[in-house]
Amino acid sequence: LAAQRSLLKRSERRLRRAYGRPRHGNKSNALDELIFILLSRQTDDRSFSAAYRRLRREVGSWKNLPRLSTARIRRLVEAAGLGNQRAREIKQIARRLDRDFGSVTLSALSGMSTD
Helix, strand or coil: CHHHHHHHHHHHHHHHHHHCCCCCCCCCCHHHHHHHHHHHCCCCHHHHHHHHHHHHHHHCCHHHHHHCCHHHHHHHHHHHCCHHHHHHHHHHHHHHHHHHHCCCCCHHHHHCCCC
16 A cells, blocks of 8 residues: 555656646636536537636626526526536536525535545
8 A cells, every 4th residue: 555655656746747737727616616517528628618707707606596597597608518408407406505505505515524
């Protein structure tokens, strides 16, 4: 186990020297990241990034998502393609989080056990 960790650390150092610490537009907030990833599936960077920015700008806070119609969400994310599917998924996620945690957030998960 110690030898494997040492090998992993050496490999990580080599990769960082070769490639640095690339950022792919990833978000530090878990819900931001979830929606960002959802929009990024099967599309190009420019399209999903534009869709994410538009959705984020128009919605403001994710807590507003459950109140938006699926059609409105679709119009906001259509640049990423698969607008109907993505809008339904985003709406379902928002409703489920609101129902389960009382707010459209994933912050409640940080206090949960990983077991």
